[in-house]
Amino acid sequence: MSKATRTDGRSPEPHLADRHDLIRVQGARVNNLKDISVEIPKRRLTVFTGVSGSGKSSLVFGTIAAESQRMINETYSAFVQGFMPTLARPEVDVLDGLTTAIIVDQERLGANPRSTVGTVTDANAMLRILFSRLGTPHIGPPNAYAFNVPSVKASGAITVERGGRTKAEKATFNRLGGMCPRCEGMGSVNDFDLTALYDDSKSLNEGALTIPGYSMDGWYGRIYRGCGFFDPDKPIRKYTKKELHDLLHKEPTKIKVDGVNLTYSGLIPQIQKSYLSKDVDAMQPHIRAFVERAVTFTTCPECGGTRLAEEALASKIKGKNIADLCEMQISDLAQWVRDLDEPSVAPLLVTLRRALDSFVDIGLGYLSLDRPSGTLSGGEAQRTKMIRHLGSSLTDVTYVFDEPTIGLHPHDIERMNELLLRLRDKGNTVLVVEHKPEVIAIADHVVDLGPKAGTGGGEVVFEGTVEGLRASDTLTGRHLDDRASLKASVRTPSGALEVRGADTHNLRDVDVDIPLGVLCVLTGVAGSGKSSLVHGSVAGRDGVVVIDQGAIRGSRRSNPATYTGLLEPIRKAFAKANGVKPALFSSNSEGACPTCNGAGVIYTELGVMATVETTCEDCEGKRFQASVLEYELGGRNIAEVLAMSAVEAEAFFGTGDARVPAAHKVLDRLVDVGLGYLSLGQPLTTLSGGERQRLKLAAQMAEKGEVYVLDEPTTGLHLADVRQLLGLLDRLVDSGKSVIVIEHHQAVMAHADWIIDLGPGAGHDGGRIVFEGTPADLVAERATLTGEHLSAYVTP
Numbered sequence: 035m036s037k038a039t040r041t042d043g044r045s046p047e048p049h050l051a052d053r054h055d056l057i058r059v060q061g062a063r064v065n066n067l068k069d070i071s072v073e074i075p076k077r078r079l080t081v082f083t084g085v086s087g088s089g090k091s092s093l094v095f096g097t098i099a100a101e102s103q104r105m106i107n108e109t110y111s112a113f114v115q116g117f118m119p120t121l122a123r124p125e126v127d128v129l130d131g132l133t134t135a136i137i138v139d140q141e142r143l144g145a146n147p148r149s150t151v152g153t154v155t156d157a158n159a160m161l162r163i164l165f166s167r168l169g170t171p172h173i174g175p176p177n178a179y180a181f182n183v184p185s186v187k188a189s190g191a192i193t194v195e196r197g198g199r200t201k202a203e204k205a206t207f208n209r210l211g212g213m214c215p216r217c218e219g220m221g222s223v224n225d226f227d228l229t230a231l232y233d234d235s236k237s238l239n240e241g242a243l244t245i246p247g248y249s250m251d252g253w254y255g256r257i258y259r260g261c262g263f264f265d266p267d268k269p270i271r272k273y274t275k276k277e278l279h280d281l282l283h284k285e286p287t288k289i290k291v292d293g294v295n296l297t298y299s300g301l302i303p304q305i306q307k308s309y310l311s312k313d314v315d316a317m318q319p320h321i322r323a324f325v326e327r328a329v330t331f332t333t334c335p336e337c338g339g340t341r342l343a344e345e346a347l348a349s350k351i352k353g354k355n356i357a358d359l360c361e362m363q364i365s366d367l368a369q370w371v372r373d374l375d376e377p378s379v380a381p382l383l384v385t386l387r388r389a390l391d392s393f394v395d396i397g398l399g400y401l402s403l404d405r406p407s408g409t410l411s412g413g414e415a416q417r418t419k420m421i422r423h424l425g426s427s428l429t430d431v432t433y434v435f436d437e438p439t440i441g442l443h444p445h446d447i448e449r450m451n452e453l454l455l456r457l458r459d460k461g462n463t464v465l466v467v468e469h470k471p472e473v474i475a476i477a478d479h480v481v482d483l484g485p486k487a488g489t490g491g492g493e494v495v496f497e498g499t500v501e502g503l504r505a506s507d508t509l510t511g512r513h514l515d516d517r518a519s520l521k522a523s524v525r526t527p528s529g530a531l532e533v534r535g536a537d538t539h540n541l542r543d544v545d546v547d548i549p550l551g552v553l554c555v556l557t558g559v560a561g562s563g564k565s566s567l568v569h570g571s572v573a574g575r576d577g578v579v580v581i582d583q584g585a586i587r588g589s590r591r592s593n594p595a596t597y598t599g600l601l602e603p604i605r606k607a608f609a610k611a612n613g614v615k616p617a618l619f620s621s622n623s624e625g626a627c628p629t630c631n632g633a634g635v636i637y638t639e640l641g642v643m644a645t646v647e648t649t650c651e652d653c654e655g656k657r658f659q660a661s662v663l664e665y666e667l668g669g670r671n672i673a674e675v676l677a678m679s680a681v682e683a684e685a686f687f688g689t690g691d692a693r694v695p696a697a698h699k700v701l702d703r704l705v706d707v708g709l710g711y712l713s714l715g716q717p718l719t720t721l722s723g724g725e726r727q728r729l730k731l732a733a734q735m736a737e738k739g740e741v742y743v744l745d746e747p748t749t750g751l752h753l754a755d756v757r758q759l760l761g762l763l764d765r766l767v768d769s770g771k772s773v774i775v776i777e778h779h780q781a782v783m784a785h786a787d788w789i790i791d792l793g794p795g796a797g798h799d800g801g802r803i804v805f806e807g808t809p810a811d812l813v814a815e816r817a818t819l820t821g822e823h824l825s826a827y828v829t830p
Contacts (some may be wrong), residue, residue, distance in 0.1 A: 041297070043695075046489055055131075056074065056075060056131050057130070057131045057132060057432075058071075058072075058073050058074075058128060058130040058131055059072050059126060059128070059131075060127045060128035061128065062097045062124070062125070062127075063125040063126065064092045064093070064096040064124050064125050065492075066488060066492040067089050067093060067097070067492045067493040070093070072481055072494055072497060073497075074098075074463075074479065075463075076430075076463045077430070077458070077461055077462065077463055079305075079455065079458045079477055079479075080464070080466070080479040081092055081467075081473060081474050081480050081481075082481050082482075083468065083482045084482055084483035084491065084509075084752065085491065085509060085752050085755060086755065087487030087491060087712075087725050088483040088486070090483055090675070091481065094434055094777050095137065095139070096124060097124045097619045098129070098132070098135065098434070099130070099434045099465075100124050100133040100446055100467070101123065101124050101129050101131045102133070102135035102432065103121060103137075103473050104121040104122075105124060111685070120454070120645060121646070133430055133431060133432045133463060134279040134432065136281055136433050136434065137434045138419050138433065138434065138435050139416065139419075139435075140416050140440060142416070143815035145407065146218060146407075146408070147408070147509055148181075149219070149406065149408065150360075150403060150406055150407055150631055151401050151402070151403050151404070151405045151407060151418065152404065153182075153407070155389065155418060156405050157386065157390065159176070160385060160386045160389070161221075161356055161403075163176050163379075164351070165179050165380075166179065167378065167379050168351050169349035169355075170349065171349060172349070173345045177211055177214055178346060178349075181209060181213050181340075181346075182219050183209075183211035183212055183213055184218070184775065185210050185211045186209040187207070188203070188207040189205065189206040189207065191203065191205070192205045196335075200645070201663060206599065208534075208652040210345065212345075212346040213341070214334060214336055214337035214341055214343050215343065216336040217334035217336070219342075220341065220724070221334055221337070221340065221341040221444055221748060222333055222334055222339065223331075223332055223333075224306075224329045224331050224333065225330045226305075226329060227328050227330070228282075230327050231243065231305075232245075232271040233271075233525070235269055235631065237265075237269050238255075238259055238266040238267075238270075239251060239267055240269075242270050243258075245301070245328075246320055246324050246694050263277065263281070263298070265277075268733060279300075282301050283300040285299070285300070285303065285667065286298070286299045296398070298695070305328075305329075309325055310325070315318075335599055336426070340360075340404075341357075342355075351374070352374070355521070360402060360404040360641075361402055361404055362402060362798045363400060364390055364393045364399050364400070364403065365400070365797065366798075367402075367403070368387065368390035368399070369652060371383060391600065391648055391767070392421045395424065395449070395453065395684075396417045396420055396421060396449075396453060397442070397446045397449055397560055397739075398414065398561075399796065399797065400540070400561035400796035400797025400798075400799075401561070401797075406743060407489045411441050413439075413440035413442060414560075415437075415561070416436070416438060416440065417438070417682070420438075420453070423457070424456075429460050429462060431463070432463040433465070435466045435468075436467050437467060437749070437750065438450055438468070438473075439473055440469045440748065441748070442778060443474070443557070443559040443560055443820070443823075444778065444820075444827075445819045446559060447470060447473065448472070451473060452523070454466065454473075454476070469752050469753060471516075471753065474510075477500055478497070478705065480497070480498060480503045482495050482498065482506075482508050482510045482511070484510070485493065485508070485509060486711065487711050488711035488712060490711060495508045495509075496510070497513065510754075512539050512594065513752075513753035514753065515827060516781070517827060518781040518827070518828060519828055520809050520810050520828055521785060521787075522812065523551070524786075524787040524788070524808050525552040525629060525767065526552075526786075527549030527550055527552050528550050528551030528772075529548040529549075530548060530549055531547070531548040531549055531550055531572065531772075532548075533545065533547075533571045533572065534550065536566075536567055536568025537570075538566040538569070539568070539570070539801075540563050540797055540800055540801040541567060541570070541801045542560075542801045544563075544567065544571075544802065546567075548774060548790065549787070549788050550741065550772040551772055552767060552787035552788055553763055553773050553775070553785065553786050553788075554775070554785050554786065554789075554790065555774075555782060555788070555790070556774065556775070556776045556777070556790050557776075557777060557783060557790050557792070558793045559793055559795060559796050559800070559819060559821050560731065560796060560798060561796030561797050562794075563792045563800050564776045564792055565776060566801075568776060572741075573743065574698065575741075576638060578739060578740075579734055579737045579742050580743045580745070581730055581734050581742065581743065581747075586603070586726045586729065589718075590718075591621070591622055591632070591633065592717065592718040592719075593676070593714065593715045593716055593718060594704065594709070594712055594713075595681070595715060595720070598700050598703065598729070598732060598736075599700065599733070600697055600714065600751050603694050604672075604675060604697050605619040607615075607667055607692070607694045607697070608665060608672055611665075611667045611691075612665040614665065618665070619665075621634075624659065626657065627653035627657055628652075630650035630652070630653065630654065630657070631648050632657045632658070633657065634650055634655040634656065635647050635648060635650060636648050636650055656673040657673065658672060660727065668692025669691075670686070670692070672786060673715075676713070677715060678713065679710060679711055680701050680709055680710045680711070680713075680714065681705060682704055683697075683714055684701040684702060684704075684710070687701060699736075700736070703732040703735050704729075704732050706732070706735075706765070707728040707731050707762060708755055709725060709728055712725065727747065728750075739771070741772040741773075742771055742773065743775075743776075744773065745776045746776055746777055746778070746784075747759055747763075747777070748777060748779040748782060752821060755780050756779065757781075759782075760782065767787075780824050783812075784827070785809075785810075785830050786809055787808070788808060789805065789806070789820075790806050791806075791807055791812065791818050792804065793819065793820075794818065804817075805817065805818050805820070805821065812824060814829060
């Protein structure tokens with residue numbers, strides 16, 4: 035009897051295609067993973083937990099997502115792959131059941147000053163099409179409303195073939211762009227303080243230029259001294275008007291110096307091209323200090339900061355131009371678009387409404403489309419990337435999230451959970467790296483890594499349900515139901531930091547006294563104005579040190595020892611003990627292995643194939659010349675010292691022949707912030723997000739500040755590590771410092787001496803102080819969203 039006509043009551047065998055319901059990982063060894071194997075259910079929500087540095091990102095991003103992306107890239111032709119990043123296969127024995135992975139990580143959006151929330155989400159592109167169809171007066175195609183497209187005019191002769199004859203005709207070409215010609219679409223113009231560019235009492239040969247990198251010994255010196263437009267031996271104050279104009283403003287001109295063809299540009303065009311085309315916040319500290327000293331930025335007088343040309347601003351729909359719409363809060367813009375009833379552009383309006391509503395759904399309705407993308411926090415950037423996936427029709431996709439609750443108030447976390455469940459319910463596999471118990475609670479499956487961080491982690495210590503995790507004896511299981519209690523007594527302030535009339539972004543003339551000498555927590559829903567208050571009115575004052583979430587910039591050659599300044603006293607101690615130069619003990623300088631140039635590995639390029647990385651055979655990955663490794667301090671050579679963990683090094687440099695007080699002080703701070711397990715020479719590129727932020731905290735604690743401002747220091751911290759962080763904050767306050775923390779974690783709020791709550795909502799619904807007082811008063815009143823959530827969190 036055929037299967038189609040069976041009547042014996044037994045269900046038919048499942049189709050072979052339906053049996054592939056697991057992602058199987060066997061023998062994963064990426065970074066600190068110790069040959070682990072896991073099975074992850076498809077079309078379910080799986081949360082990966084464990085202390086910071088336990089291997090969560092190595093498993094999820096470095097193994098599963100990386101291999102999925104590599105295999106997708108391999109489906110393209112070799113020609114196309116040549117334009118794509120080459121990815122090596124992760125160190126893993128078996129990866130089975132993979133689906134297309136879409137990564138939604140914490141990487142901040144590009145800091146290009148021309149990039150805005152509207153440009154990165156395509157909302158601007160849709161608005162431009164809308165105006166090109168409905169705007170009155172009609173000025174042209176969508177490019178006419180784009181602030182990144184300049185207007186171009188050209189005329190000349192063109193050759194036309196007609197009837198077998200060639201004829202020259204005169205033609206004129208016009209392209210109307212939306213870029214403001216004065217500020218070139220930047221929204222601001224700059225003015226230079228010439229005294230910051232050069233010392234006019236000196237000649238060029240005497241080193242008159244004071245611009246970083248413009249040494250007379252390098253290429254710039256060769257160009258400026260040999261251009262022939264002025265005398266390099268004459269003091270600048272004696273230049274004629276023409277000579278000074280050539281030095282400062284001359285447009286790019288081809289010159290020949292010592293038989294070499296070069297291009298000469300005046301100082302100001304050169305600085306505009308090399309420095310001002312980049313985002314100020316993305317510059318190296320010494321370059322940023324120069325730009326802030328030498329250049330004054332003011333709102334463009336022609337476009338009023340809108341970046342747009344006069345024609346684009348004149349074209350309107352219902353009395354509003356495109357700049358007016360981009361300035362609106364997105365929640366208000368969504369309503370404006372909903373009220374627009376134009377059948378001729380109905381499909382466009384439907385798509386635009388969906389995009390704007392996604393902003394509101396995801397908790398970003400308080401942003402505006404003209405907000406520069408580089409100013410978004412890591413959490414805001416991650417949620418902005420989510421927008422394009424919320425309305426997607428794709429199913430059976432693996433979505434990979436890296437702590438999606440960063441920067442979210444407990445009230446907003448509930449909304450984020452709904453979005454994650456919505457993605458899962460469409461038939462997708464959702465993998466989330468997370469520490470928050472509210473997100474762990476909605477998981478269908480949990481993978482807990484540990485038991486510790488760094489070399490002490492990299493193992494799967496639990497797999498199963500949330501209830502199983504709660505009953506397990508793992509670090510996460512033991513701390514899953516942790517609840518903080520309110521402090522019995524709070525500290526008395528020693529003074530106050532006065533803020534008057536704060537109006538940055540959405541703040542509404544806020545007056546507040548921030549108490550000093552205590553632990554003060556600023557809280558409120560995302561977008562309520564916390565960061566605006568700190569960065570607009572507190573940062574920049576004398577004695578204030580701000581430790582934000584900005585990424586640490588560093589290459590594979592950077593490590594905790596170089597970043598914190600720890601390597602300097604260590605090199606000097608080695609040099610003094612052995613009677614040689616300190617430069618020998620740097621793998622980036624004279625002590626580097628000549629074969630691998632101090633990298634420890636040899637890279638072999640294989641075209642479109644992944645670059646092969648092999649350990650250098652000469653130095654065996656130690657990065658130093660053999661002769662350098664013969665020099666010792668306290669019985670250890672420099673490579674052995676860099677292989678030590680911070681805890682080992684703290685003991686090593688604390689006593690005996692190797693005692694180096696300057697190094698010991700830095701190591702104390704590393705251990706204090708919970709990074710005692712990190713090895714001193716571990717590349718910064720291998721650190722997790724939480725580790726990088728705590729490393730930054732350890733480095734900046736050395737600054738002689740009186741007021742420390744921390745922006746969400748619990749980011750990337752495991753539940754068990756929050757207690758250690760609170761101990762560190764207490765030690766800072768007890769040592770006489772004032773600590774201001776922007777934070778959503780209820781354990782930090784409960785531990786505060788004073789809470790300032792902003793709200794009541796986000797964007798134009800926020801920007802006001804809704805509570806000031808002790809945590810106990812906030813819980814007792816329960817008058818704000820924060821009060822309600824904190825009251826539910828703390829133990830009676």
